[in-house]
Amino acid sequence: MAQTYASNQQQGFENHIKNVAIVGAGGNVGKFVAEALLKTGKHNVTAITRGDGSIVLPTGVKVAKVNYEDQSSLVAALQGQEVLVITMSVMAPPEQQNKLIEAAASAGEFGGDTLNDEIGNDIFLGPAKKKYRDYIEQLGKSSWIGIACGFWYEFSLGGGPERYGFDFKNRTITLMDNGTTKINTSTWPQICRAVASLLSLNILPESEEDTSPCLANFKNRSVYISSFTIGQKDMLDSVLRVTGTGLADWKVTHATAKERFQSGLEEFRKGNMAGFESDGNFGATRGLHNDILGLPEEDLDEFTKVGIHMSEENQTY
Structure with missing residues:
Protein backbone atom coordinates (compact mmCIF):
# COMPACT_ATOMS: atom_id res chain seq x y z
CA MET A 1 0.00 0.00 0.00
CA PHE A 151 7.37 -7.44 33.52
CA TRP A 152 7.14 -4.45 35.85
CA TYR A 153 10.45 -4.11 37.68
CA GLU A 154 9.53 -2.62 41.05
CA PHE A 155 6.28 -4.60 41.24
CA SER A 156 8.01 -7.91 40.41
CA LEU A 157 11.06 -7.30 42.59
CA GLY A 158 8.91 -6.64 45.64
CA GLY A 159 6.29 -9.27 44.88
CA GLY A 160 7.90 -12.21 46.62
CA PRO A 161 10.12 -15.15 45.62
CA GLU A 162 7.62 -16.35 43.02
CA ARG A 163 8.44 -13.35 40.82
CA TYR A 164 12.06 -12.21 40.68
CA GLY A 165 13.16 -14.59 43.43
CA PHE A 166 13.52 -12.17 46.35
CA ASP A 167 12.06 -12.59 49.82
CA PHE A 168 12.99 -9.38 51.61
CA LYS A 169 11.44 -10.31 54.95
CA ASN A 170 13.56 -13.44 55.27
CA ARG A 171 16.48 -12.16 53.18
CA THR A 172 16.49 -15.05 50.74
CA ILE A 173 17.04 -15.13 47.01
CA THR A 174 16.53 -18.02 44.60
CA LEU A 175 18.77 -17.69 41.55
CA MET A 176 17.65 -19.42 38.38
CA ASP A 177 20.61 -21.19 36.82
CA ASN A 178 23.56 -18.87 37.50
CA GLY A 179 21.48 -15.70 37.82
CA THR A 180 23.15 -14.00 34.87
CA THR A 181 20.51 -14.56 32.16
CA LYS A 182 19.35 -11.13 31.02
CA ILE A 183 15.71 -10.12 30.71
CA ASN A 184 13.94 -6.90 29.80
CA THR A 185 12.02 -5.31 32.64
CA SER A 186 10.33 -1.91 32.84
CA ILE A 225 10.60 -0.68 25.43
CA SER A 226 12.67 -1.52 28.50
CA SER A 227 14.00 0.19 31.60
CA PHE A 228 16.71 -2.35 32.34
CA THR A 229 18.24 -5.36 30.63
CA ILE A 230 19.50 -7.25 33.66
CA GLY A 231 19.83 -10.62 35.34
CA GLN A 232 19.05 -11.65 38.89
CA LYS A 233 22.64 -11.06 39.99
CA ASP A 234 22.36 -7.48 38.76
CA MET A 235 19.20 -7.12 40.82
CA LEU A 236 20.95 -8.69 43.83
CA ASP A 237 23.88 -6.29 43.53
CA SER A 238 21.44 -3.40 43.53
CA VAL A 239 19.59 -4.80 46.54
CA LEU A 240 22.86 -5.12 48.46
CA ARG A 241 23.76 -1.50 47.67
CA VAL A 242 20.31 -0.20 48.64
CA THR A 243 19.99 -2.19 51.86
CA GLY A 244 23.61 -1.81 52.92
CA THR A 245 23.86 -5.57 53.37
CA GLY A 246 26.45 -8.07 52.21
CA LEU A 247 26.04 -11.36 50.42
CA ALA A 248 26.72 -13.16 53.72
CA ASP A 249 23.52 -11.60 55.10
CA TRP A 250 21.41 -13.42 52.52
CA LYS A 251 20.52 -17.05 52.01
CA VAL A 252 21.11 -17.85 48.35
CA THR A 253 19.54 -20.95 46.82
CA HIS A 254 19.58 -22.14 43.23
CA ALA A 255 17.09 -23.64 40.82
CA THR A 256 17.19 -24.33 37.11
CA ALA A 257 15.10 -22.17 34.83
CA LYS A 258 13.34 -25.33 33.66
CA GLU A 259 12.38 -26.29 37.21
CA ARG A 260 11.18 -22.78 37.97
CA PHE A 261 9.19 -22.62 34.75
CA GLN A 262 7.49 -25.97 35.34
CA SER A 263 6.53 -25.10 38.92
CA GLY A 264 5.25 -21.71 37.81
CA LEU A 265 3.27 -23.32 35.02
CA GLU A 266 1.57 -25.65 37.49
CA GLU A 267 0.62 -22.75 39.76
CA PHE A 268 -0.65 -20.65 36.87
CA ARG A 269 -2.82 -23.51 35.61
CA LYS A 270 -4.35 -23.67 39.09
CA GLY A 271 -5.25 -20.00 38.79
CA ASN A 272 -2.41 -18.75 40.98
CA MET A 273 -0.98 -15.64 39.31
CA ALA A 274 2.18 -16.02 41.41
CA GLY A 275 3.18 -18.66 38.90
CA PHE A 276 3.32 -16.13 36.08
CA GLU A 277 6.83 -16.22 34.59
CA SER A 278 9.02 -13.67 32.83
CA ASP A 279 9.40 -13.67 29.06
CA GLY A 280 13.03 -12.91 28.29
CA ASN A 281 15.25 -10.51 26.47
CA PHE A 282 13.21 -9.33 23.48
CA GLY A 283 15.50 -6.33 23.13
CA ALA A 284 18.26 -8.63 21.91
CA THR A 285 16.09 -10.19 19.21
CA ARG A 286 13.83 -7.35 18.14
CA GLY A 287 15.57 -4.19 19.29
CA LEU A 288 14.10 -1.41 21.44
CA HIS A 289 12.26 1.80 20.60
CA ASN A 290 13.47 3.69 23.68
CA ASP A 291 15.47 6.20 21.63
CA ILE A 292 12.67 6.82 19.13
CA LEU A 293 10.32 7.62 22.01
CA GLY A 294 12.90 9.74 23.83
CA LEU A 295 12.82 7.57 26.94
CA PRO A 296 15.42 8.38 29.59
CA GLU A 297 17.91 6.03 31.19
CA GLU A 298 16.78 5.18 34.70
CA ASP A 299 18.59 4.56 37.95
CA LEU A 300 18.30 0.89 38.89
CA ASP A 301 18.89 1.51 42.60
CA GLU A 302 16.14 4.11 42.72
CA PHE A 303 13.55 1.61 41.58
CA THR A 304 15.02 -1.18 43.68
CA LYS A 305 14.22 1.05 46.66
CA VAL A 306 10.67 1.43 45.36
CA GLY A 307 10.33 -2.33 44.99
CA ILE A 308 11.57 -2.99 48.52
CA HIS A 309 9.20 -0.35 49.89
CA MET A 310 6.29 -1.93 48.00
CA SER A 311 7.23 -5.28 49.53
CA GLU A 312 7.31 -3.81 53.03
CA GLU A 313 3.94 -2.11 52.49
CA ASN A 314 2.45 -5.18 50.77
CA GLN A 315 1.64 -3.09 47.68
CA THR A 316 2.44 -5.69 45.04
CA TYR A 317 -0.82 -7.61 44.86
Missing part, protein backbone atom coordinates in the same frame (compact mmCIF):
# COMPACT_ATOMS: atom_id res chain seq x y z
CA ALA A 2 1.33 3.45 -0.95
CA GLN A 3 2.48 5.70 1.87
CA THR A 4 0.08 8.54 2.67
CA TYR A 5 1.15 11.92 3.98
CA ALA A 6 -0.45 14.60 6.12
CA SER A 7 0.02 17.11 3.32
CA ASN A 8 -2.24 15.01 1.07
CA GLN A 9 -5.14 14.81 3.51
CA GLN A 10 -8.39 16.72 3.25
CA GLN A 11 -8.59 20.22 4.67
CA GLY A 12 -9.13 20.16 8.41
CA PHE A 13 -7.04 17.02 8.98
CA GLU A 14 -5.15 17.21 12.29
CA ASN A 15 -1.95 15.21 12.32
CA HIS A 16 -1.94 14.34 15.99
CA ILE A 17 -3.97 12.42 18.55
CA LYS A 18 -6.13 14.54 20.81
CA ASN A 19 -8.79 12.33 22.41
CA VAL A 20 -7.70 9.20 24.28
CA ALA A 21 -9.95 6.77 26.17
CA ILE A 22 -8.51 4.44 28.80
CA VAL A 23 -9.98 1.25 30.21
CA GLY A 24 -8.50 0.62 33.65
CA ALA A 25 -7.57 4.25 34.34
CA GLY A 26 -7.82 3.63 38.08
CA GLY A 27 -5.59 0.56 38.06
CA ASN A 28 -1.90 -0.04 38.76
CA VAL A 29 -0.72 1.09 35.33
CA GLY A 30 -3.76 2.83 33.90
CA LYS A 31 -3.74 5.68 36.41
CA PHE A 32 -0.10 6.46 35.64
CA VAL A 33 -0.75 6.28 31.90
CA ALA A 34 -3.58 8.78 32.34
CA GLU A 35 -1.34 11.11 34.35
CA ALA A 36 1.47 10.87 31.79
CA LEU A 37 -0.91 11.68 28.94
CA LEU A 38 -2.34 14.68 30.78
CA LYS A 39 1.16 15.92 31.59
CA THR A 40 1.94 16.32 27.89
CA GLY A 41 -0.80 18.94 27.61
CA LYS A 42 -1.74 17.45 24.22
CA HIS A 43 -4.53 15.05 25.11
CA ASN A 44 -8.05 14.91 26.47
CA VAL A 45 -8.27 11.74 28.56
CA THR A 46 -11.49 9.84 29.27
CA ALA A 47 -11.80 6.88 31.64
CA ILE A 48 -14.16 4.15 30.47
CA THR A 49 -15.66 2.68 33.64
CA ARG A 50 -18.50 0.38 34.58
CA GLY A 51 -21.60 2.18 35.73
CA ASP A 52 -21.35 0.53 39.15
CA GLY A 53 -17.65 1.26 39.50
CA SER A 54 -16.28 3.52 42.24
CA ILE A 55 -12.65 4.30 41.42
CA VAL A 56 -10.36 7.20 42.18
CA LEU A 57 -9.10 8.84 38.98
CA PRO A 58 -6.33 11.36 38.37
CA THR A 59 -7.45 14.98 38.36
CA GLY A 60 -8.40 16.09 34.87
CA VAL A 61 -9.65 12.72 33.63
CA LYS A 62 -13.18 12.72 32.27
CA VAL A 63 -15.47 9.77 32.97
CA ALA A 64 -17.68 7.79 30.61
CA LYS A 65 -19.70 5.09 32.36
CA VAL A 66 -20.60 2.00 30.37
CA ASN A 67 -22.52 -1.23 30.65
CA TYR A 68 -20.67 -4.13 29.03
CA GLU A 69 -24.01 -5.84 28.46
CA ASP A 70 -25.20 -2.87 26.39
CA GLN A 71 -22.98 -2.41 23.33
CA SER A 72 -24.62 0.90 22.52
CA SER A 73 -23.26 2.36 25.76
CA LEU A 74 -19.72 1.41 24.69
CA VAL A 75 -20.21 2.92 21.25
CA ALA A 76 -21.56 6.11 22.80
CA ALA A 77 -18.63 6.34 25.24
CA LEU A 78 -16.11 5.97 22.42
CA GLN A 79 -17.70 8.48 20.08
CA GLY A 80 -15.06 11.06 19.19
CA GLN A 81 -12.21 9.06 20.74
CA GLU A 82 -9.22 8.49 18.51
CA VAL A 83 -7.36 5.91 20.59
CA LEU A 84 -8.47 3.34 23.13
CA VAL A 85 -5.82 2.21 25.62
CA ILE A 86 -6.74 -1.07 27.32
CA THR A 87 -5.00 -1.71 30.64
CA MET A 88 -7.50 -4.13 32.14
CA SER A 89 -6.30 -7.11 34.12
CA VAL A 90 -5.28 -10.28 32.28
CA MET A 91 -7.89 -12.00 34.46
CA ALA A 92 -10.75 -9.81 33.17
CA PRO A 93 -13.52 -11.60 31.25
CA PRO A 94 -12.17 -12.02 27.69
CA GLU A 95 -15.46 -11.05 26.08
CA GLN A 96 -15.06 -7.53 27.47
CA GLN A 97 -12.13 -6.84 25.15
CA ASN A 98 -14.07 -8.14 22.17
CA LYS A 99 -16.91 -5.78 23.00
CA LEU A 100 -14.46 -2.89 23.34
CA ILE A 101 -12.72 -3.77 20.08
CA GLU A 102 -16.01 -3.79 18.25
CA ALA A 103 -16.70 -0.27 19.49
CA ALA A 104 -13.20 1.17 19.28
CA ALA A 105 -11.28 3.07 16.65
CA SER A 106 -7.91 1.83 17.91
CA ALA A 107 -6.73 -0.48 20.65
CA GLY A 108 -3.54 -0.81 22.70
CA GLU A 109 -2.20 -3.68 24.77
CA PHE A 110 0.49 -4.19 27.37
CA GLY A 111 2.81 -6.99 28.35
CA GLY A 112 5.59 -9.12 27.00
CA ASP A 113 6.55 -10.01 23.46
CA THR A 114 3.44 -11.96 22.53
CA LEU A 115 4.30 -11.62 18.85
CA ASN A 116 6.81 -14.33 19.68
CA ASP A 117 4.49 -17.34 19.31
CA GLU A 118 6.54 -19.71 21.46
CA ILE A 119 6.85 -17.28 24.35
CA GLY A 120 3.27 -16.17 23.96
CA ASN A 121 2.04 -19.74 24.25
CA ASP A 122 4.29 -20.41 27.24
CA ILE A 123 2.99 -17.51 29.31
CA PHE A 124 -0.63 -18.04 28.19
CA LEU A 125 -1.16 -14.44 27.02
CA GLY A 126 -0.04 -15.05 23.45
CA PRO A 127 -3.10 -16.84 22.05
CA ALA A 128 -5.50 -14.42 23.74
CA LYS A 129 -3.70 -11.31 22.53
CA LYS A 130 -3.29 -12.73 19.04
CA LYS A 131 -7.01 -13.37 18.98
CA TYR A 132 -7.71 -9.73 19.80
CA ARG A 133 -5.14 -8.46 17.29
CA ASP A 134 -6.55 -10.69 14.57
CA TYR A 135 -10.07 -9.55 15.38
CA ILE A 136 -9.11 -5.88 15.08
CA GLU A 137 -7.50 -6.52 11.71
CA GLN A 138 -10.45 -8.66 10.58
CA LEU A 139 -12.92 -5.85 11.32
CA GLY A 140 -10.78 -3.60 9.14
CA LYS A 141 -11.97 -0.36 10.75
CA SER A 142 -9.06 0.29 13.07
CA SER A 143 -5.59 -0.91 13.96
CA TRP A 144 -3.70 -1.98 17.05
CA ILE A 145 -0.41 -1.00 18.64
CA GLY A 146 1.10 -3.26 21.28
CA ILE A 147 3.45 -2.15 24.07
CA ALA A 148 5.99 -4.90 24.85
CA CYS A 149 7.67 -3.90 28.11
CA GLY A 150 8.52 -7.11 29.94
CA THR A 187 9.25 0.47 35.57
CA TRP A 188 5.75 1.90 35.71
CA PRO A 189 6.96 5.46 35.00
CA GLN A 190 8.88 4.27 31.92
CA ILE A 191 5.88 2.40 30.53
CA CYS A 192 3.66 5.43 31.00
CA ARG A 193 6.20 7.78 29.44
CA ALA A 194 6.34 5.42 26.45
CA VAL A 195 2.58 5.49 25.95
CA ALA A 196 2.43 9.28 26.28
CA SER A 197 5.38 9.74 23.92
CA LEU A 198 3.96 7.29 21.38
CA LEU A 199 0.56 8.98 21.31
CA SER A 200 2.23 12.39 20.99
CA LEU A 201 3.84 11.43 17.67
CA ASN A 202 2.37 12.69 14.43
CA ILE A 203 -0.14 10.29 12.93
CA LEU A 204 1.41 10.49 9.43
CA PRO A 205 4.65 11.85 8.01
CA GLU A 206 4.11 15.42 6.89
CA SER A 207 5.60 14.78 3.44
CA GLU A 208 7.89 12.44 1.54
CA GLU A 209 10.90 14.24 3.02
CA ASP A 210 9.68 13.72 6.61
CA THR A 211 11.52 10.71 8.08
CA SER A 212 10.65 11.36 11.72
CA PRO A 213 8.79 8.56 13.56
CA CYS A 214 5.00 8.63 13.44
CA LEU A 215 2.11 6.44 14.56
CA ALA A 216 1.68 5.05 11.06
CA ASN A 217 5.08 3.34 11.48
CA PHE A 218 3.60 1.19 14.25
CA LYS A 219 0.25 0.26 12.72
CA ASN A 220 -0.53 -3.36 13.66
CA ARG A 221 2.92 -3.70 15.25
CA SER A 222 4.39 -3.76 18.73
CA VAL A 223 6.55 -1.07 20.31
CA TYR A 224 9.42 -2.54 22.35
